[in-house]
Every structure is written in C-alpha cells, then in structure tokens.
Amino acid sequence: MDSIQSEDFSLILIVGMAGMFLLAVSIILFVLIYKRKIIEEQLVHQQDLIQTAIAIQEEERKRFAADLHDEIGGGISTILLSISGLENHFQLPVKEKVKGIRRQLNELLHSVREISYNITPQALETYGLIATLSDLCYQIQESGQLDVYFKCKGKEERMDFSKELAIYRICKELLSNTIKHSKSSQIDLSVIYNKNVFVLIYKDNGEGFVINAKGKGSGMKNMMNRSKILGATFDIKSRVPKGMEACLTLKL
Amino acid sequence: MPLSIVFFDVIIKVAQVAIIVPLIVACWRFKYLSRTLRLLSGLLVISALISIVARYLWSIKENNLYLLHYYTVIEFCGWAVIFYLLFESKFMKRIVFWIGIVFVLFAIVNSIFWEGLETFNTNSRSVESILLSFFSIAYYVKIFKEKRVYRLECSASFWINAAVLIYFSSAFLLFGFSNLLLNLSSYKIREVWGIHGIFLIVHYVLITVGIWIASNQKISH
Numbered sequence: 095m096d097s098i099q100s101e102d103f104s105l106i107l108i109v110g111m112a113g114m115f116l117l118a119v120s121i122i123l124f125v126l127i128y129k130r131k132i133i134e135e136q137l138v139h140q141q142d143l144i145q146t147a148i149a150i151q152e153e154e155r156k157r158f159a160a161d162l163h164d165e166i167g168g169g170i171s172t173i174l175l176s177i178s179g180l181e182n183h184f185q186l187p188v189k190e191k192v193k194g195i196r197r198q199l200n201e202l203l204h205s206v207r208e209i210s211y212n213i214t215p216q217a218l219e220t221y222g223l224i225a226t227l228s229d230l231c232y233q234i235q236e237s238g239q240l241d242v243y244f245k246c247k248g249k250e251e252r253m254d255f256s257k258e259l260a261i262y263r264i265c266k267e268l269l270s271n272t273i274k275h276s277k278s279s280q281i282d283l284s285v286i287y288n289k290n291v292f293v294l295i296y297k298d299n300g301e302g303f304v305i306n307a308k309g310k311g312s313g314m315k316n317m318m319n320r321s322k323i324l325g326a327t328f329d330i331k332s333r334v335p336k337g338m339e340a341c342l343t344l345k346l
Numbered sequence: 347m348p349l350s351i352v353f354f355d356v357i358i359k360v361a362q363v364a365i366i367v368p369l370i371v372a373c374w375r376f377k378y379l380s381r382t383l384r385l386l387s388g389l390l391v392i393s394a395l396i397s398i399v400a401r402y403l404w405s406i407k408e409n410n411l412y413l414l415h416y417y418t419v420i421e422f423c424g425w426a427v428i429f430y431l432l433f434e435s436k437f438m439k440r441i442v443f444w445i446g447i448v449f450v451l452f453a454i455v456n457s458i459f460w461e462g463l464e465t466f467n468t469n470s471r472s473v474e475s476i477l478l479s480f481f482s483i484a485y486y487v488k489i490f491k492e493k494r495v496y497r498l499e500c501s502a503s504f505w506i507n508a509a510v511l512i513y514f515s516s517a518f519l520l521f522g523f524s525n526l527l528l529n530l531s532s533y534k535i536r537e538v539w540g541i542h543g544i545f546l547i548v549h550y551v552l553i554t555v556g557i558w559i560a561s562n563q564k565i566s567h
Contacts, residue, residue, distance in 0.1 A: 101534075103523075103526065103530070104530055104534040104537065104538060107519060107520065107523060107527075107538055108537070108538060108541055110519045111516050111517065111519055111520055111538075111541055111542070111545070112516075112541070114515045114516045114518070114519065115512065115515075115516040115545060117515065118479075118511045118512045118515045118516060119512065121483065121486065121511065122486075122508045122511060122512070125486045125489070125490055125498065126498050126499065126504075128490070129489070129490060129498050130497070130498070133497070
C-alpha cells in the first residue's frame, strides 16, 4: 500500500468507526427518548383515568350524602314532628318516655347530618374552599382545644370540585393529626393565590415527629397520594420537638 | 511529536487500564449484584488477566496474538450467556444459543485453517462484533416494545447494552481490517488505535454505570 492509499485507508477507517459510533449513540438516544415519551403519555393517560374515576366516585358520594340527608334526615324529622304532636296526648310516665325517644331521634338526626357533611361537605361546593376551611378552623377554635389562625392572601380562584375536596381532605387530615398526636397549642393555616399558583402552608407548634417513622403510615400516605393525584407538590418538614410544617403547591 | 499523537498515546494508555474502574465497582458491590452482573464481573476479570499476560508477552518481545484467538471465543461466549439471561422469550434464547455454538465452531475453524494463531483473527473479531451488535439491537427492540412502565436510565441492562452496542459496532471495522493496519505508518496506527481506545473507555464507563445502578437498586430494595 503506498502512502496516499494508506492515508485514504486510515481516513476511511476513522470516518467509518466514527460513523458507526454516532449510529450506535443515535440508536441508544432514540430508544431512550422515545421510550420516555411513551412513558409520559402512559402516565398522562393513567392520570386522566384516575381523575375520571375520582370524579365518578365523588359524584356517587355526593348523591349518597344528599340521599342520606334528605331521605333519612327528612324521615327522622317527620317522625320527630309526629312525636311532638303526640306528646301532649300522653300521661306523665309515657310522656317522659316519649320525650326520651324525641331526644334520641334529635341526636340521630344530628349524627345523620354530620355523616352526610363528612361524606361530602355541601358548603365546599356552594361557598368554596376558603369559606369551608375558614369554617373548619372556626369550629376547632370554638371547641377551645387550641388556637387556630386562618389567613388567605390573594383572590380565591375556584377549582374543580374534586380538587377542592382533595385539598379540604388534606387539611382535615393535617388538623386531625395535630389535634390527636401533637399536643400543640396553636395552628397556623395560610392559603395563597398567586399568579395561577395555589399554595397552602400549615404549621403547628406541637411535639413534631420523625418523618417515615413506623406508625406514621396511612394518613401521611393518603395525603401524599391525594396531592399526587392533584398534580401538586406536597412537602412535610418536622423536627422533634419543634412542631411541623406542611406545604402544598398546585398550579391552577 | 504532534500534539494529536501525544493525545492518542495517552488515550491508548488510559484505555489499557480503564477496565480497573468497573472491576473495582464490581468487587466493591459484588454481594448486591445479580447473577447476570456477576457473570459480567467474571468476564471483566478474565479480560483483565488476559490483558496483563498479553502486556507481559509484548514486553518480552513474544507474539501474543494467539491470546486474542482464545479471548475472542471466551468474550463472545460470556456476552452470549449474558444476553441469553437478559432475553425472556424462548425464541431469542434459542437464537442466542445456536448463534453462540455456530460462532465458536467458526472461530475454531478460522484459527485452524484461515487465520493462524500468529496473526490477527480479523474474521472472528469482526463477526463477533457484528453478532454482539445484533444481540444488543435486538435487546433494544425488546425493551422498546415492552409495555412495562419503567425509566430506562434507571435500568442496569440499558447501560450495559449501550456499552456493547457502542463498542462493538464502532470497533468492528477496525477488527475487520486489523491486518491491513500493519501497512500503515506508526503515526496512523496510533491514531486509529487511539480512537479505538476512546470507544473502549466509553465501553467500560457505561459498564461501570450499569453495575453501579444495579447494586444501588438492590440496596434500596
């Protein structure tokens, strides 16, 4: 092989090797990028399916709550009215028993309304998230167990009912955890609407807890799952004994 | 000496010792490795030992090319077993098995009748590269078609497969024309083997990434 031919040969060899290298890299990148695209599409599809399933489930819960409130609650109210009318027709020992039955029915009616409200808070759909959260905080404050401060910055932007309900349930879980386990004296709940972003910040001054510690399972998992389904980020920070802080951020 | 030659000399030297990196990681994380990766670690150990022996023979001015004939068969069999374990379908397993047997026979016949032990086994090396590239592409087709949702970059087999495809597809031309390289000037030979060194470094880096990811996943599980 003379020198010109050997120059050509080595050049062709190097170009060939470089070409094969680039081809191999292209195949790998193609598989990597295209597979990722497929995964993303599958995830979006799964998210849509979950959202639809949740919407159907919430619709069913709403119907069930309305039936419970109207049918059972309404029925008990009618019985109460009848008993009130009968009460004056009985003599003393029976009259006392009738009064007892009326009291029991009143309690039952109260329970039915509470269960109905817990299944789907009607106020959430009618008055919105801020009013419902404010009312929830007010109820806890009124119970005298601890001080609850609720703040809202920015103008409320209504979301889908299922989203508002998920946020409401996350707040309820946080409040319930604080009341049951933290020995807090104060809770601060802030809601911020800022440039198409919804932020919820929750703080308590209780004992705090070790995140991922055994026994801190299902409530935390539920909150994480709800925020995942919402497409929100949800962070919890806690240090023993410095209380806890949770932050939920959602693009509107 | 031109700067490019210095660069290629450095690359050739680095490529000769690059195998140490995946070997260290494989030894360090050996207990977390799957059967397939343990087999790959064994293959790396054999490669390293043959490299050392070849280097020693070269230093005492002895022909070491016969080692390449043995190594080609061992390397192909090692990778064929790894792909046999990676493929799940019986069809592909059968293909890998029979190709493995045919290749070993071909390599033996080639060494006896066509390219003796004293020369480069260009036929076996280039056929080996083409077959391993084929296995690698077939494996990519398999994971591409799979409906399982998982991130490829978190899969050890993805990186190891990338190592095989990049190295063997890039180097098969070089293996095929190794004997003709002897006619080139020393400068050109170093240039060509320097580029081969780059592919070899990439090969070992990708294997290291695969072993590292696999061992981490095992720990986190």
